[in-house]
Amino acid sequence: MQTQLAPEYQNTIDGRTAEAILRRCVHCGFCTATCPTYQLLGDELDGPRGRIYLIKQVLEGQTPTRKTQLHLDRCLTCRSCETTCPSGVEYAHLLDIGRKLVDAQVPRPSSERAMRFALKEGITSSLFDPALKLGQQVRGWLPERLQAKVPLVQAAGAWPRRNHPRKVLMLAGCAQTSMAPNINSATARVLDAAGIQTLIAPKAGCCGAVKFHLNDQDGGKTEMRVNVDAWWPLVVKETNGIEAIVMNASGCGSTVKDYAHILRDDTAYAEKAGLISALTRDLSELLPSIVSGLLGNYPNFVPYVRQHAPHLAFHSPCSLQHGQKLKGGVETHLDQLGFRVQTAQESHLCCGSAGTYSVLQPTLANQLRERKLDNLHALGQDVIISANMGCITHLQGGTKTPVRHWIEVLDEMLTRHKAEK
Numbered sequence: 480m481q482t483q484l485a486p487e488y489q490n491t492i493d494g495r496t497a498e499a500i501l502r503r504c505v506h507c508g509f510c511t512a513t514c515p516t517y518q519l520l521g522d523e524l525d526g527p528r529g530r531i532y533l534i535k536q537v538l539e540g541q542t543p544t545r546k547t548q549l550h551l552d553r554c555l556t557c558r559s560c561e562t563t564c565p566s567g568v569e570y571a572h573l574l575d576i577g578r579k580l581v582d583a584q585v586p587r588p589s590s591e592r593a594m595r596f597a598l599k600e601g602i603t604s605s606l607f608d609p610a611l612k613l614g615q616q617v618r619g620w621l622p623e624r625l626q627a628k629v630p631l632v633q634a635a636g637a638w639p640r641r642n643h644p645r646k647v648l649m650l651a652g653c654a655q656t657s658m659a660p661n662i663n664s665a666t667a668r669v670l671d672a673a674g675i676q677t678l679i680a681p682k683a684g685c686c687g688a689v690k691f692h693l694n695d696q697d698g699g700k701t702e703m704r705v706n707v708d709a710w711w712p713l714v715v716k717e718t719n720g721i722e723a724i725v726m727n728a729s730g731c732g733s734t735v736k737d738y739a740h741i742l743r744d745d746t747a748y749a750e751k752a753g754l755i756s757a758l759t760r761d762l763s764e765l766l767p768s769i770v771s772g773l774l775g776n777y778p779n780f781v782p783y784v785r786q787h788a789p790h791l792a793f794h795s796p797c798s799l800q801h802g803q804k805l806k807g808g809v810e811t812h813l814d815q816l817g818f819r820v821q822t823a824q825e826s827h828l829c830c831g832s833a834g835t836y837s838v839l840q841p842t843l844a845n846q847l848r849e850r851k852l853d854n855l856h857a858l859g860q861d862v863i864i865s866a867n868m869g870c871i872t873h874l875q876g877g878t879k880t881p882v883r884h885w886i887e888v889l890d891e892m893l894t895r896h897k898a899e900k
Contacts, residue, residue: 480504480531485540492744493576497538500573503566504531510560510570515829515847516553524550527560527570534577543581551578553843555836556692557829558801571802572740575696582694598835599693603685603702608657627876628838635660639671646676647765648710648724650735653685655728655868662868665890666727666762672893673772675765677725683709686731691741692834700745703738707751714758724755727762727886729867730834733802735759761803762886763866766812773816773893783896784817789861791820791888794851794874796867797829809866809885816889820864823854832873848877856880864888 480501488494510527511517517526524533530550537543551574560570587595601607614629647670651663667677683706691699714721726732739756742748773780793810800806810820831837831847852874855863863878864885865871875882 480506480535482535483539485538487540488538488580493579494538497534497573497576500569501531501535501538503568504528505566507565509563509565510568513559513563513827515555515557515559515831516843518828519843519846520553522550525553527554530554530577531568531570531573534573534580537577537580537584543585545585548581548585548587551581553840555797555829555831555833555847557797557833559797559827559829562801562804562827575691578694579696594839595693595835598838599690599695599698602689602835603653607654611657628872630658630872630875633659633661635664636668638664639668639677641671641676643671643674643676644720645674645722645768646678646720647760648713648721649677649679650683650686650706650724650726650728650731651679652728652731652868653689658872659868659884661887662727662884665884665887666725669769669773669886669890669893670725670765672776673769674776675768675772678713678721680706680709680713686726686734687741688730688734688834691734700741703742703752704745704748706735707738707742707748707755710755711751714754721758723760723765724758725760725762725765727866727884728869729761729796729799729803729805730869732759732761733798736803761799761805761866763799763805763808763812766808769889770812770815777893777896780893780896781815781817783899784892787895788818788892789888790859791818791885792855792858792860792863793820793822793885794830794855794863794865794870795822795826796865796870797833799866800827809864813885813889818888821858821860823851823858825850825854830870830874832867832869834869837869837873844873845877848873852878862888 482498482501484494484498508528514526523529533547533550554574556571556574558571618629649666655662670677685702687699687702710724726735736756736759738752742752810822813820829847830851831844837844863874863880863882866885871882871884
């Protein structure tokens with residue numbers, strides 16, 4: 480796709496990046512077939528190809544409108560189109576540029592500005608935890624729509640204390656630490672059982688995704704630099720033996736793996752960000768080591784799991800299968816450990832969570848959730864598992880079936896097996 484950049488975008492990093500991405504697009508339209516919002520709305524401008532045209536027009540100097548902004552807002556950034564695209568168009572990077580340029584020219588209504596400010600500052604704030612605890616105390620009196628956003632109180636359980644030669648860093652995260660603390664401790668316990676020690680850098684916080692994707696790109700980059708600084712002494716010191724930076728929230732993992740791109744023009748951080756991205760692994764990428772370690776340390780674990788484990792339906796988050804291009808690992812390796820895992824029809828489609836999307840676009844998000852849950856319920860399994868806290872919370876708000884992180888289910892079975900030995 481040929482583009483004639485307007486003078487103000489020529490010789491800029493965003494302009495050059497966008498032009499290179501646009502040149503790879505061949506107008507084929509394969510992306511529309513797997514776009515959730517296009518399937519719901521049937522509007523070309525609510526599909527990737529249409530949004531690409533809108534961004535192209537802005538880059539060529541056409542003034543965007545509120546309608547332009549709306550079509551870009553409706554995108555989930557699920558990146559299913561990237562998985563489908565035969566030309567390798569980096570749509571998500573183009574969308575980040577497009578949203579930035581459009582928001583700079585199109586003022587938002589005060590109500591939208593207030594909501595977006597509350598989300599980007601509230602979720603990453605130190606006040607989020609006490610605010611959540613208050614919400615949990617009065618949860619029963621909240622409207623049903625708000626109850627779905629406030630998870631029940633969860634106990635984290637014990638953190639392992641053993642030292643191991645193999646060590647990984649783990650991002651504790653922002654919202655997950657308060658909303659689902661057991662995911663982090665379960666991760667540490669399972670890795671400990673497999674002979675891997677989990678460390679956390681205390682000064683590392685939000686991955687930066689919340690602010691960055693709410694178009695506070697400078698704020699998001701600041702949080703990314705804080706994490707790079709927090710991890711850097713640990714990853715470069717040979718005596719620490721850090722072999723990976725592990726993410727148990729696939730949305731965070733997708734973002735941290737993108738630090739190298741996002742900070743590419745930052746002379747002080749570009750090289751460091753490249754190493755951080757290269758070291759980052761989704762927790763599922765450690766499953767081969769986990770399986771090997773557990774089978775070696777607990778030879779009777781597999782038959783125990785086959786006898787006692789619930790039947791599982793796996794929802795693969797978009798940030799895992801499309802953002803990180805990781806498919807099949809969770810199902811395959813849990814099967815090796817004795818779990819029975821099934822994947823539903825339309826597994827490539829987004830559940831509607833998409834970070835803050837379920838708050839900002841609730842109608843579309845809930846339609847996608849109903850469609851996803853219909854497919855998952857059709858499997859008739861006992862528990863729905865996923866790999867991203869946002870998806871878990873969003874799906875749980877629409878079903879009585881338990882929705883959990885797969886590491887929690889594995890940890891529970893391992894704990895029960897140890898207790899019954």
